[in-house]
Amino acid sequence: MSGRVTETQVAIIGGGIIGAAVARELSKYKVDICLLEKENVCGFGITKACQGLVHGGIAYLSSRIVKFQGGKGLKDYLRHPFNLKERMGNIGREEYFALAPLLREEIIQPGRLMLAENKEDLEMIDLIKELADLQGIRGITVLDRKGLEEKEPLVHPKYIGGLFDANEAVVLPTSWAIAFAENAEQNGAHIIKETEVKGIEEKKGYYLIKTNNGSFKAEYVINAAGLFADEIADMVGTADFAVSGWKTQLLIFENRDYIHHLLCIVPHPQKGRLLIPTTHNSIVVAHTFEPMTNKEDRSTTKDKIDELMTWPQDMVPAISHKHLVSSFTGFLTFNTKNPSDHLLECPKRGFINAVVSAPGMAPAPAMAREIATMLAEQGLELTTRSDFNPYRFKEPRFIELPTAEKNAKIQADPRFGHIVCRCEHVSEQEIRAAVRVGARTLDEIKFETLAGMGRCQGGFCTSRVLGIMAEELGVSPLDLTKKGGGSYILESKTKELREAI
Numbered sequence: 001m002s003g004r005v006t007e008t009q010v011a012i013i014g015g016g017i018i019g020a021a022v023a024r025e026l027s028k029y030k031v032d033i034c035l036l037e038k039e040n041v042c043g044f045g046i047t048k049a050c051q052g053l054v055h056g057g058i059a060y061l062s063s064r065i066v067k068f069q070g071g072k073g074l075k076d077y078l079r080h081p082f083n084l085k086e087r088m089g090n091i092g093r094e095e096y097f098a099l100a101p102l103l104r105e106e107i108i109q110p111g112r113l114m115l116a117e118n119k120e121d122l123e124m125i126d127l128i129k130e131l132a133d134l135q136g137i138r139g140i141t142v143l144d145r146k147g148l149e150e151k152e153p154l155v156h157p158k159y160i161g162g163l164f165d166a167n168e169a170v171v172l173p174t175s176w177a178i179a180f181a182e183n184a185e186q187n188g189a190h191i192i193k194e195t196e197v198k199g200i201e202e203k204k205g206y207y208l209i210k211t212n213n214g215s216f217k218a219e220y221v222i223n224a225a226g227l228f229a230d231e232i233a234d235m236v237g238t239a240d241f242a243v244s245g246w247k248t249q250l251l252i253f254e255n256r257d258y259i260h261h262l263l264c265i266v267p268h269p270q271k272g273r274l275l276i277p278t279t280h281n282s283i284v285v286a287h288t289f290e291p292m293t294n295k296e297d298r299s300t301t302k303d304k305i306d307e308l309m310t311w312p313q314d315m316v317p318a319i320s321h322k323h324l325v326s327s328f329t330g331f332l333t334f335n336t337k338n339p340s341d342h343l344l345e346c347p348k349r350g351f352i353n354a355v356v357s358a359p360g361m362a363p364a365p366a367m368a369r370e371i372a373t374m375l376a377e378q379g380l381e382l383t384t385r386s387d388f389n390p391y392r393f394k395e396p397r398f399i400e401l402p403t404a405e406k407n408a409k410i411q412a413d414p415r416f417g418h419i420v421c422r423c424e425h426v427s428e429q430e431i432r433a434a435v436r437v438g439a440r441t442l443d444e445i446k447f448e449t450l451a452g453m454g455r456c457q458g459g460f461c462t463s464r465v466l467g468i469m470a471e472e473l474g475v476s477p478l479d480l481t482k483k484g485g486g487s488y489i490l491e492s493k494t495k496e497l498r499e500a501i
């Protein structure tokens with residue numbers, strides 16, 4: 001542990017979607033900010049496994065139905081006014097649309113198609129439509145079988161009708177967390193990665209935060225440590241909650257024009273299934289539930305994968321098992337103090353717990369503004385910076401350029417014409433550019449450029465990407481890691497291995 005002490009006004013602990021959005025929000029003001037993230041990429045905590053729905057329309061009604069424990073009173077439960085989570089989610093959603101062109105991030109709006117199999121399902125659809133109308137939610141249409149087929153021709157013949165909600169939107173969450181952090185950094189915030197908070201001492205008028213990368217003296221602290229927010233709160237004696245939740249497993253399939261909308265079954269208490277079209281042409285199959293017993297356990301298991309494998313074909317029989325790309329695990333969390341809502345509180349002077357419950361990605365921009373207001377109430381002076389640049393500097397992806405521009409770029413530098421990642425069409429020059437703006441690990445390259453994100457999951461391009469990175473950085477490929485620390489990818493050179501055998 002280094003003995004260096006860095007002074008800052010605001011320390012944000014955790015560079016997930018919440019911490020990163022807060023950093024960007026605060027970078028609008030003349031405030032010194034240090035964001036401390038233990039991983040070497042932002043958005044690699046809970047946010048990494050997020051399925052990316054920026055909910056709108058009937059999404060919150062549907063998730064209330066799934067959470068309902070059964071018995072009488074569903075209608076009344078659905079009529080309860082929106083809580084902080086739902087309110088922030090709706091506001092945050094609008095902000096994602098406004099931010100997308102500024103941060104050069106993608107947001108798509110495929111809409112949600114709810115599939116009804118029987119009379120009971122149709123009755124539930126009528127109830128959802130009635131409540132949506134009462135709440136003034138627009139873009140909701142009840143469909144018969146023909147209407148369903150017009151939207152999704154390949155949907156299973158057993159579905160007799162459905163409900164279409166035009167509002168549901170999708171993003172790539174880690175990419176957005178990186179975008180928030182990069183834009184904050186471009187506006188003067190310090191984004192300090194590979195820095196794990198190990199302890200906090202409360203002093204007179206400031207907090208002394210101890211990390212593996214020196215200490216930080218901060219007047220204000222935002223605890224946005226996600227899964228580990230309870231441990232951070234405990235460091236200042238304010239952990240009257242635990243972060244609990246479910247371990248969930250998910251699959252990714254290639255989307256060969258199988259679906260164009262988010263597909264879900266009609267929600268029933270304790271039952272839900274989703275097929276989500278992503279921003280980069282795949283389908284996320286979401287998700288199983290089991291109690292979270294170990295926060296580090298990201299294993300996938302055969303029984304859950306087998307269960308998930310039956311879902312896509314049950315909804316869209318044409319989806320082939322051959323097009324399975326990957327499986328992964330995430331944690332759907334909640335705080336035990338207020339399990340159905342976010343925990344946004346200031347238990348000590350200048351110390352804010354910002355602990356979201358799922359879905360906590362959608363509200364991030366709204367939460368960030370709320371947190372800025374709370375800091376101001378705590379005495380932080382928020383003077384607007386006249387030089388704040390809301391635009392994130394990022395080159396457009398080569399593949400998305402018009403042909404004439406592509407040709408001009410290849411003329412100027414033939415390395416644009418050398419496609420390294422064939423699935424996502426990423427050129428050699430884009431990998432080099434990502435290294436030049438700071439990417440040091442394979443995962444950083446993946447989220448900067450999308451190389452390795454596609455069908456083959458890096459099977460084809462990893463060795464090539466490592467070669468380019470090594471050349472740019474002037475190091476051996478053996479020194480490169482997947483995500484920092486000891487996550488080395490290569491053991492030894494093949495020839496040396498052969499000689500050793």
Ligand SMILES: Cc1cc2nc3c(=O)[nH]c(=O)nc-3n(C[C@H](O)[C@H](O)[C@H](O)COP(=O)(O)OP(=O)(O)OC[C@H]3O[C@@H](n4cnc5c(N)ncnc54)[C@H](O)[C@@H]3O)c2cc1C
Pocket residue numbers: 013014015016017018019036037038039042043044045046047048049050051052053054055195196197198224225226227228229248250287330331332333354355356357358359360361362363
């Ligand atoms: C399967 C799944 C599907 C989901 N779907 C949706 C959805 O569709 N829509 C939606 O809105 N939400 C969804 N969610 C919920 C959403 O992903 C989370 O609510 C949100 O990402 C939480 O963000 P966060 O920044 O609070 O936490 P995190 O992303 O976990 O960020 C916390 C950060 O703190 C860092 N950290 C932890 N401890 C320390 C320490 N001691 N020192 C320094 N850094 C530390 C971590 O490395 C991490 O990067 C989903 C979640 C899952 C798992």
